[in-house]
Amino acid sequence: MLLRESPARLRLFFDMQTASSEQGLIDFLLQPESYPESPSRIVHYQTHISRVFVGDKRAYKIKKPVNFGFLDFTTLAKRYFYCKEEVLLNSRLADDTYLGVIPIYRKGEHYSFRPLKDSVVAEYAVKMKRIPEDKVLNNLIEEGELLHDRLVRTGEIIARFHLNAPIYKSGPYGGVGTVRTNTEENFEQIAPYRDVIIDEASYARLASYTRDFIRDNHECFAARKKRGFVREVHGDLHSKHICLTKPPIIFDCIEFNKRFRISDVLEDIAFLLMDLEYQGRFDLARAVSHAYFSSFPDAASPDVLRFYKIYRAVVRGKIEGFTADALQHDEEGRRAAVRRAKDYYGLARHYVDDHGDIFNPVVFMGVSGSGKSAIANGLFPDEGVVIRSDEIRKEIAGLSVNRHVYVDYGEDIYGPGMTETTYRIITERAVSLAKKGKRVVADATFLTSLHRLRFFEDCLRETLNPFFVYCLADEETLRERVLQRMKDNTDISDGHIAVLERQLQTMEEPRELPSFRVMKVNTRDKPEIIRGVLKSFL
Structure with a gap:
């Protein structure tokens, strides 16, 4: 809410x-x-x-x-x-x-x-x-489900709801005055958090963008209200309030204040699109957006939609900052709230500065058998370069890529020193090739936050726009894939069951990365299907 x-x-x-x-x-x-x-x-x-x-x-x-x-x-x-x-x-x-x-x-x-x-x-x-919790959208996203077709249906339902919603062409709701009041209230309330949760440069950039947009688009806001795009909508439209039953259930709207429920339809749909992208699901945001605007094309305004996505991200960042304040006696909860706040502000800044930029390089990460290599190969067949850790490691050791080295976890060419060198070279090559305009795919387990964060920060330092695909599968599937791969002997990976078991024990969740740059994918679907989903936004 x-x-x-x-x-x-x-x-x-x-x-x-x-x-x-x-x-x-x-x-x-x-x-x-x-x-x-x-x-x-x-x-x-x-x-x-x-x-x-x-x-x-x-x-x-x-x-x-x-x-x-x-x-x-x-x-x-x-x-x-x-x-x-x-x-x-x-x-x-x-x-x-x-x-x-x-x-x-x-x-x-x-x-x-x-x-x-x-x-x-x-x-x-x-x-x-x-409400069946196992069908609530944010839970399904957390599990890495693809969901494309079901989100298309959801976008159509929301569009139909907006088309039939009561229109407010007069009165205080949804006009430029309300927009200015709400946005100024945001920046006033988050000002004390500068250089604590939001850095000074991001605060200034978001504030100047917002004020400039309202000033330059005053007539646009007024025209949209006059044309009937300010309506009585949902007001709290995000993935925790959508249950993907058949048909989908969209629940828990704002009932207690009309000011929060009567707005431009783009503000309502922008909240859901921002929420999906905050969770790394740019594919689902595109699916919803395409379905929505196919059904309600007159409402479309890309610049206004982006404005409202930025506004909603800033609001969510503000709320998480308030939550962090309230959890002073719960250090773990406080840190989690601060992390979420920073991610929301980071997403808002991404919308302002990186709007339209392609994600590059793209990292495929996950334990052995998670399907990352099967998806990574062929993602960009004509223009892409795949940097695979198995190849780099054996190159450093002077071994043929087809020679298997089945050793215990962390031993021989998989020792700490060799692993450190491997990830350093992966990062250097990915950054260098991406700077030259190549589409780069990095394929490695990236088990530790240290290696992921170094890759991420080196990319940002060179003004690149990285994205991470976190490949998941249940443990039974992982073991079956590893055993089958060893039996077939058609892949260069040296991962075996004992290595997989240690990886599962030591894999660190990628919480250090901005949430909007990480897409969880359950790889039960065929690689070509997953590649098609990824290509929709990469």
Whole structure:
């Protein structure tokens, strides 16, 4: 959800203690026997404004009695009203997922979903069908699923929703004044984080781009509103709110403030496109974009769309900065929030400075048997150069590339010194060839953050635009591939089962790299299919 509260106010929320009466309600909702469905267990999630209690087949959501300025849930009547709004508004894209608003009764210290004699309504809950987590888009992206066809369908659904949404040609919403207010509020609120989370140069660059764009496109914003592109849309359209069932479910829209829900349709779709690209899925962003604008071509404006993607990335960076502030007693959580904030600001800067630049070089990384070499070979058959670690290593050792050296992990030509030299040469050659205009593919395990970060930083130092494809497969598939490769003896790799086992133990997740530069790919699909997906944006 889109937040615009101050850092102090967000910190205040996280410091609030749960009132004893609210705790009694929470205790009631945590008990499976409290529910009419008698679930086997209850899982509790919360945000700064709501709590969700998830059973086997149903979920119940209550609103916290909070006031952040942009929303006010402080009275039971207000919470009831916004529960009804939530059900009504989400019925637009989630159809029968939202089942209604359910009263929760209290008599003394006892709560119930059924009215008791002399009981009163203590709270209201939105009752929902349980969303299958294994089909939620961001979870599928994390698993490296391709998803192209399903995202095409999603783009079409969003376009149809926008085409039929109520139009706001007058009033305060969606005009250039609102845009300027929102963007200036962003830069005012993130100013204290300069040289802490966002570097001074990026802050200045993003602020100047934003202000210049609004100044130079004042008439464009006004014309878009006059033409009917400001509509009552979703307002919080990202991958955690899309479930790829058949048909897809798009849920959890903004119900509590029209200002966040009424905007240019491009701001709404830009949030999803930015979110997909933040997760390294430029392929899915292109699939959604093509489907959306094929269905709603009149809404297209590449420059305005880019503006809103930058705006949404800055908002998300701001929120993660606030979150980091609130986690001062959770160092691991704080560092993760800072990392996410930096990645969002990095993506915004990428949109400003690298817009339209091709990704080059491209790294294929992953453990033995992950399929990286099968995909890397043939990605750019006519213009590309593939730099493969197996070849470099044997070149250094003076061995034929076809001679196998099956040794223990970290031994012989796979010792630390040889590995360090191999990755240094891979990096030097990739940078040198890319600077000369060659399309470069680097194919190596890149197991450690040290080697990945050195490659990344050397590329940036030479103003290159690197991208990393992180190849994944389940362990059974990895072992089968390694054994089959050894049996066939048609590949130069020296990886064997014992080496694979050590790689799985030592592989470091690529968290040191900007998230938008890393695409996770589950390689269960055929290499030619995966190459086709990659070619859609590389």
